[in-house]
Amino acid sequence: MSPHTKAQLQIHFCVLLWGFTAIVGKLITLAALPLVWWRMLIAAGALAVLPRVWHACRRMSPRLVAGYAFVGVALALHWLTFYASVKLANASVAATCMGLAPAFLALIEPVIMRRPFDLRELALGIAVIPGVALVAGGLPDAMFEGLVVGIVSAFFVAIYGVVNKRLVDASDPLAITALELATGVVVLGLAMPFVASTGEAFAVPGAADAFWLTVLALVLTVLPLTLSLVAMRHISAFGVQLATNLEPVYVVLIAMVLFGEHHELTWQFYAGLAVILGAVLAYPLIKRAE
Template identity: 40%
Template sequence: MKKAFLQLHLSVFLAGFTGILGKLITLNEGLLVWYRLLLTTITLFIFFRWQGTFKKLHWKDILPIGSTGVVVALHWLFFYGSIKYSNVSIGVVCFSLTSLFTAIFDPLINRRRFDVAELLLSLLTLFGILLIFHFDTQYRTGIILGIISAMFAALFTVFNKRLIRRFDTHTITFYELSTGFVVLTLVMPVYLHLFPSATLLPSVPDTIYLLILAWACTVCMYLLSMAALRKISPFTVNLCFNLEPVYSIVLAFVLFHENKYLNNAFYAGLACIVLSVILQMLRVAKGKTAG
């Protein structure tokens, strides 16, 4: 269990940089996600072939894995849209609602009883988001996009929990992200027609940021998080990922000086979110939940 929590928190730390990179990369959210999936898929294919761990699957097995990949592509699309329409701090804090959606989706999908404690902790997170939601109307579009992103993130984790019982994490990661890339490629002409971009090719700085995003914040992060999922519940995984805003916000304050645009309601909401994480960790440490 200790190894699983170490893997989980390392993946959360890496995830904390995704929002920063989303702000630094000048491409729109659609192209950003497309390049992230392209670079990640190529990297995983080379890496797994070199390791000898690449496995070919029947299309009946690829279908459930691939559909989960489409979910994660949608999560990324709305997540970066949230950042583009608001800022890093708002986008990553909205991601904290993932725990609330998980507390609802996991029992419904896996047919288990609702956990009252999970729901109460999630409501504490929701209260924090509501405090933030009302502090400035100019960020509401970004907040709405961030909430939708959290919904897809919760579905992704719940579906992955079921998949890792049948397949190894390497196979799941590759087929999920490669399918997400194929589907996004098919819809990109329509997307770019609706949301045109000044350029289709990344600049040199954008290319560097995209490589960091693909290699460190995608390949490493997802392999670590899915390894942790073997011993830790989806709810706890998503609740731990609520620490992602802490890392991202600190970096955003240092790099972009976003603290100038945030007020006391934001900090009060963030405090509620951090408290919900601490309380869940205490529950796990005391053995009141299976993790």
């Protein structure tokens, strides 16, 4: 098996796991900010007990640490807006908004990676925009705010993906993940008293929330984040993000079964989802034809 094929399989396994994050986020009763803070704290704490992580972190230059810290802030903002979208709309809408990330990536990645713009990537990124427009037209008015926040989340995940791609080869994947998560814990912890609603700052989860937060942090965060960093060494950030666009399919199907979300959405939403999925399937076919 070639490294590229292996990396593709790893990414799709990560996407399957990520497909459950919106579902678990809906099951957790905490608001978006404490939810993300606890998620990052538990995950960072689990990685902090590994000597391998500490050894790798000590070998990092200050400039490299600053780069990973920047990525950690982008990741924290992505998760914060993603779960806010889940709370304001639903899991299907929040996941579908991630389909805009390739449009952002097609513009951002060439600048940061210092490579020419790829017209095919631009075209495929633009192709998802009508899909998101259809999604917006298929939403009740009460969910529109969640859609807007979800689009902001797609921008942050594009920033996260492209900068991570630039720095991924410079250190150990577990150490990178730990440092990024720890940065998110610090930044969100400092911000929480100022932006959280009364009584929500550093909210202590109940037993059920604590269980789902542990699943979210360990099974759906540490494992796929680390594995995706390994895969990124053989796939472009744009290719990774297009594969990630399969996440809405998993989320929508699961949400249909568990929450009956299909009753809240119209045919336009699913037509838009089909357009986004079409772009996902078109990308590997085009790359194979090169």
